[in-house]
Amino acid sequence: MDLVLRHVKKYKTATGIALLSVILMVVAALWQPKLLQQVLESIITENNDEMKKIGVQLIGLALLGLVAGIINTVFSAKVAQGVSADIREEMFRKIQTFSFGNIETFSAGNLVVRLTNDITQIQNLVMISLQSLFRIPFLFIGAFILAMATMPQLWWIIVLLIIAVLVITALSFTRMGKHFMIIQNLIDKINGIAKENLMGIRVVKSFVQEDNQLQGFSKVSETLTKHNIIVGTLFSVMIPSFMLAANLAVVGAIFFVSDLAKDDPTLIGGIASFMNYLMQIMMAIIIGGMMMMMTSRAAVSLKRIKEILDTEPDLQYQDVPEQELSGSVAFENVSFRYPGDEKNALTDISFTIKPGEMIGIVGATGAGKSTLAQLIPRLFDPTEGVVRVGGVDLKEVNEQSLRKTVAFVLQKAILFSGTIAQNLRQGKKDASESEMSRATEIAQASEFIQKLTAGFEAPVSERSSNFSGGQKQRLSISRGVIGEPKILILDDSTSALDARSEKLVREAFEKQLKDTTTIIIAQKIASVVKADRIFVLDNGRLVGEGSHEFLANNNAIYQEIFATQKGEE
Numbered sequence: 202m203d204l205v206l207r208h209v210k211k212y213k214t215a216t217g218i219a220l221l222s223v224i225l226m227v228v229a230a231l232w233q234p235k236l237l238q239q240v241l242e243s244i245i246t247e248n249n250d251e252m253k254k255i256g257v258q259l260i261g262l263a264l265l266g267l268v269a270g271i272i273n274t275v276f277s278a279k280v281a282q283g284v285s286a287d288i289r290e291e292m293f294r295k296i297q298t299f300s301f302g303n304i305e306t307f308s309a310g311n312l313v314v315r316l317t318n319d320i321t322q323i324q325n326l327v328m329i330s331l332q333s334l335f336r337i338p339f340l341f342i343g344a345f346i347l348a349m350a351t352m353p354q355l356w357w358i359i360v361l362l363i364i365a366v367l368v369i370t371a372l373s374f375t376r377m378g379k380h381f382m383i384i385q386n387l388i389d390k391i392n393g394i395a396k397e398n399l400m401g402i403r404v405v406k407s408f409v410q411e412d413n414q415l416q417g418f419s420k421v422s423e424t425l426t427k428h429n430i431i432v433g434t435l436f437s438v439m440i441p442s443f444m445l446a447a448n449l450a451v452v453g454a455i456f457f458v459s460d461l462a463k464d465d466p467t468l469i470g471g472i473a474s475f476m477n478y479l480m481q482i483m484m485a486i487i488i489g490g491m492m493m494m495m496t497s498r499a500a501v502s503l504k505r506i507k508e509i510l511d512t513e514p515d516l517q518y519q520d521v522p523e524q525e526l527s528g529s530v531a532f533e534n535v536s537f538r539y540p541g542d543e544k545n546a547l548t549d550i551s552f553t554i555k556p557g558e559m560i561g562i563v564g565a566t567g568a569g570k571s572t573l574a575q576l577i578p579r580l581f582d583p584t585e586g587v588v589r590v591g592g593v594d595l596k597e598v599n600e601q602s603l604r605k606t607v608a609f610v611l612q613k614a615i616l617f618s619g620t621i622a623q624n625l626r627q628g629k630k631d632a633s634e635s636e637m638s639r640a641t642e643i644a645q646a647s648e649f650i651q652k653l654t655a656g657f658e659a660p661v662s663e664r665s666s667n668f669s670g671g672q673k674q675r676l677s678i679s680r681g682v683i684g685e686p687k688i689l690i691l692d693d694s695t696s697a698l699d700a701r702s703e704k705l706v707r708e709a710f711e712k713q714l715k716d717t718t719t720i721i722i723a724q725k726i727a728s729v730v731k732a733d734r735i736f737v738l739d740n741g742r743l744v745g746e747g748s749h750e751f752l753a754n755n756n757a758i759y760q761e762i763f764a765t766q767k768g769e770e
Contacts, residue, residue, distance in 0.1 A: 687717065
């Protein structure tokens, strides 16, 4: 609860007003039965003036309770919304610091559920706490004392009611608690299945897999339904049990008071007040039980949220001043293994790249090309060895310095909802229109942007579905070059381009990015044939290095790849 309390402190005034209004509500609720008793006594004694006077007081007390209830709801909602928004923002900010490894550990779908459903549970907890949690002890203690004072002869009925309600609550909530963690985990699974299905809807429909996907979704959904029904069934038994206990207490009170009233008729006025206090005691315990249920469910969500906030990013950057780094890259006996894998993805790789060089990286699928590239912008740290940029160990480089030096264009072009300009400015937040024009010309994106009525302000829809694969790749390349990085990594980033467009992009690189160290990962040797040097990877090892001509004559693996592609061409 420390996390919640830390954020609640930001809303001290609103919290204070909510709690003050709770006290007023309790006072109104507790004093009302006492006035009702006086009304009944006035009726018995036929004291009309006293009855009218107390009637006015009852109306005033009801209005006080109404106004206090409205104020409490408004300020409780304000605190609950504020706290949930603050925790959500803190979580999102923390997730932004996560490395690729951290994201893969939790999974994207799981993180989305924690940011939405789990935060909603915390919001509900704060709301109900300010409305009911602080009300319960005052209401229970006050109603208990006043009930005992009203009819001390029936103290044992109060004790029996409390015991009965506590037993029902304990039996119900101990069985409910274990289902809440299961329910949250099942919500994670459903979210993941739905997300994968919607993102891969073309594949699903292309291979007519709707029935299989429905079966997988239905299986998890039915399990979730089963656990929700169990919780709902326990509720359906619990509430009538509470009412049965309360009604038995009321019947018992009336039965025993009927005998006592023979000797003391004034007790008839007290029976209504006593029954009211009995109901308030019962409601306090019921609300307390509901709070326990919500708290147990929120505790599960709070634990999941804390798990995110307490997770340290796999990659930590040094708190050092920004520095200018050159475009050189060096790997010194670098090996890398993905978390949880037993086999190295890269083994004992060493090379040096000079500033301004164009380097091609080729190899079979799974050879480690993308893994090697991801170590340069420090998306992962090597398991062994050292990676240097500008002669400096990446573990000793400021994050901003590295991001300004290295730009990484992924094979899968990901654009965000907004406009073309907003996406390009992710590469350089203050990029001018002339800088955007230059970047799009290099990437050969200007030819289709100029045809758009809004130009750079043209909208990009969700998942950039209004652009083709080639257009998305060209915009992605534009975003990579707009900041004029010293090192540009292209991870098979022209795979969706036609031969003409890819040739124009390569020529633009040669003319306008002469001083930029360019590292091109490619499946096609034609994409790297003009590179200064080509690295050949096989099973995570560097097995060849040199120009196209040298490798074509001296490297068996390169010869095999080249012969295969040459035959296809």
